[in-house]
Amino acid sequence: MDTDHTGGTTSTATTDIPTLIWYLSPYIRIIIGKRWIHVSGCFDQMKNCKSPSSSRSPKLNILWCVTGCLLVILAHAETPPTPPAETPANLYTRKGADTCLKCHDQDYKYPVLQIFYSKHGNRKDARSPMAQFQCESCHGPGRAHATEPKVGAQRASIIAFGANSRTSPDQQNAMCLQCHRDHQRARWTGSQHDTVNVRCVDCHTVHVRHDPVFTQDQSGICYRCHKQQQAVFARNSAHPVRQGKMLCSQCHDPHGSNAKALLKTATKNDTCYRCHAEKRGPFLWTHAPVAEDCGLCHEHHGSMNAPLLKKRAPWLCQQCHSVTGHPSISYDSTGLPAQTPSAFLLAKSCLNCHFQVHGSNHPSGVKLMR
C-alpha cells in the first residue's frame, strides 16, 4: 500500500500480465489430454480483477484476465511430462524430438533418424526414451542448446557421447544407467571396464537400427582396445571367433562379473563345460588336472599348438610327470635312434598310448590308455 498526494490509498498491484499469470497459475486447472491443469480458481480471481486505481474499464480488465488465463493454459499444455525432481522442466525443449530434428536429421553430418527403428525409438514401450523425454532422455535437457545463440556467442553445449565428447565418461554412463541399472548391470560399478573409464558407448551404438555389438562384428569392437587378444585369435588353433561362429560375450560378461577376467561363470572350467560338457565327466578314472583347470593344458583363446594346447606332448605331459621310467626320459631329436620311429616322440607322442587324456571310463583305463 502507498499513500498518494491526495491522501487516499491505492493498490501498488496495478496488475500487469506476467504478474497476473504468476499470481493465477496455482488456481488454474483444466484437463488437456490426460493432464490436469488448474483453472477453477482463475474465474474466482477474475471477479476481483479490477484494480481500484486503474483507469481501464472493468470490462477491459476482465479481458486482460481471460487472456492471461489462456496464456497460462497454453504454457502448461506445451510442457513435457513431469521431469525428474532434480531437473527443472524449463530446461527441456517444449516439443522434444521435433525441436531437435529441425537441425539434426538424416542429412546432418551425423544421421540420427535410424534410432526410431530401434527399441529406443519404440513409443509404445513406456520405458523407452521416445515415450519419455525423447532425445533429451539421453542427451539431457536441451532447451538452451536448441535456442539460436546471439551473434558471436557459442551454442550452449549438450550431453554428447563417445571419446571426443566433453561429457565425462561417468556422466555419459549415468545417462544410460538411469534406465539400465537392472540385474544385468548389477556388477558394472567397480568392474574392470568401469574402473578404466570405458563408456557404454565404446561398445554400443545407439543411432542405428541394430546395434552391431549383438552381431558377428562384436569382436571387431572389442579389438579396438584388445589388440593382443586379436593376435591370439588369429593363431592357427583358436576358438572360431574369427570365423564368426563365436562371440566374446559367450564366455565374458563385459558389464562385470564376480569371476576372474569377467567370465560369465564362477570358474574357468564351468565356462568350458557350457559347451564341452562331455569333458566334465564323471569318469571312472579321472585325470586330476582336467577336473582342476582346463587351462593347465589349454589356452582359452588361441594357440600355435593344436588343439589349443599350451605345449606339445611330450613336453606338455612332462611338466608334471617325471616318475622314473619312460615318463621322465628327456625326448628330443637326439633321442631318436637312427631310422627307428619313437612312439614317445612321433605322431601324438605320449598320447599314442595314453589317449584318454581327459579321463577314462574303462574298468582298466587307470593309465588313461583305453
Ligand code: HEC
Ligand atoms: C537450431 C539448431 C539446433 C537445434 C534445434 C538442436 N541442435 Fe544440436 N547442434 C546444433 C549445431 C549447429 C551443433 C554443432 C555444434 C558445434 O559443432 O559446436 C549441434 C551439436 C549437437 C550435438 C553434439 C555435441 C555438441 O555439443 O557439439 C548433440 C549431441 C546435439 N546437438 C543434440 C541435440 C539435441 C538432443 C537437440 C534437441 C534437444 C538439439 N541438438 C537441437 C544445432 C541444433
Ligand code: HEC
Ligand atoms: C538412447 C539414448 C539416445 C537417444 C534417445 C538419442 N541419442 Fe543421440 N546419441 C546417443 C549416443 C550414445 C550417441 C553417440 C553415437 C552413437 O552411439 O550412435 C549420440 C549421438 C548423437 C549426435 C551426434 C553427436 C556428435 O557427437 O556429433 C546427435 C546430433 C544426436 N545424437 C542427436 C539426437 C537426437 C536429435 C535425438 C532424438 C531424435 C537423439 N540423439 C536421441 C544417444 C541417444
Ligand code: HEC
Ligand atoms: C529412458 C530410458 C532409457 C535410456 C536413457 C537408455 N535406454 Fe537403452 N533401452 C531402454 C529400453 C526400454 C530398452 C528396451 C528393453 C527391452 O526391450 O527389454 C532399451 C534397450 C537397450 C539395448 C538393447 C537393444 C536391443 O536391440 O536389444 C541396449 C544395448 C541399450 N538399451 C543401451 C543403452 C545405452 C548405451 C544407453 C545410453 C546411451 C541407453 N540404452 C539409454 C531404455 C533406455
Ligand code: HEC
Ligand atoms: C565392453 C563392451 C561393453 C560395454 C562397455 C557395455 N556393454 Fe552392454 N553389451 C555388450 C555386449 C557384448 C552385449 C551383448 C551381451 C550378450 O549377448 O550376452 C551387451 C548387451 C547390453 C544390453 C542388452 C542385453 C542386456 O544385458 O540387458 C544392454 C541393455 C546393455 N548392454 C547396456 C549397457 C550399458 C547401460 C552399459 C554402460 C553402463 C553397457 N552396456 C556397457 C557390451 C558392452
Ligand code: HEC
Ligand atoms: C571360449 C571362451 C572365451 C571366448 C570366446 C573369449 N574369451 Fe577371453 N578369456 C577366456 C578365459 C577362460 C580367460 C582367462 C580367465 C583366467 O585367466 O582365468 C579369458 C581372458 C581374457 C582376457 C584377459 C587377458 C587374457 O588374454 O588372458 C581378455 C582381455 C579377454 N579374455 C578378452 C576377450 C575378447 C576380446 C574376446 C573376443 C574376441 C574373448 N576374450 C573371447 C575365455 C574366452
Ligand code: HEC
Ligand atoms: C574402449 C576400450 C575397450 C573396449 C571397446 C573393450 N575393452 Fe575390455 N578392457 C579395456 C580395458 C582398458 C581393460 C582393463 C585393462 C586390461 O585388462 O586390459 C579391459 C578389461 C577387459 C577384460 C578383463 C581382463 C582381465 O585381465 O581381467 C575382459 C575379459 C575384457 N576387457 C573383455 C572385453 C570384451 C569382450 C569387449 C568387447 C565386447 C571389450 N573388452 C571391449 C578396454 C576395452
Ligand code: HEC
Ligand atoms: C560357447 C561355447 C564354447 C565354450 C564356452 C568353450 N568352447 Fe571350446 N570350442 C567351441 C567350438 C565351437 C569349438 C570349435 C569346434 C570345431 O571347430 O569343430 C571349440 C573347440 C575347442 C577345442 C579344440 C580346438 C580344435 O582345434 O579342435 C578345445 C581344446 C577347446 N575348445 C577348449 C575349450 C576350453 C579349454 C574352454 C574353456 C576355457 C572352451 N573350449 C570353452 C565352443 C566353446
Ligand code: HEC
Ligand atoms: C592334462 C592336459 C589336459 C587338460 C587338463 C585338458 N585337456 Fe583337453 N586336450 C588335451 C590334449 C593333449 C588334447 C589332444 C587330444 C588328441 O589329440 O587326441 C586335448 C583335446 C581337447 C579337445 C579337442 C578334442 C576332443 O577331445 O574333443 C577339447 C574340446 C578339449 N581338449 C577340452 C578340454 C576341456 C574342456 C578341458 C577342461 C575340462 C580340458 N580339455 C582339459 C589335454 C588336456
Ligand code: HEC
Ligand atoms: C598339470 C600337471 C599334469 C599334466 C600337464 C599332465 N598330467 Fe597326467 N597326471 C597328473 C596328476 C596329478 C595325476 C595323478 C597322479 C596320481 O594319481 O598319482 C596324473 C595321472 C596320469 C596318469 C595315470 C598315472 C597313474 O599312476 O595311474 C597318466 C597315464 C597320465 N597322467 C598321463 C599324462 C599324459 C599323457 C599327459 C600329457 C598329455 C599328462 N598326463 C599331463 C598331472 C598332470
Ligand code: HEC
Ligand atoms: C608306447 C606306449 C606308451 C607311450 C608312448 C607312453 N606311455 Fe606312459 N605308460 C605306458 C604303459 C604301458 C604304462 C603302464 C606301465 C606300468 O604299468 O608299468 C605307462 C605308465 C605311465 C604312467 C604311470 C606311471 C607308472 O609308473 O605307472 C605315466 C605317468 C605315464 N605313463 C606317462 C607317460 C608320458 C608322460 C609319456 C610321454 C612322454 C608316456 N607315458 C608315453 C605306455 C606308454
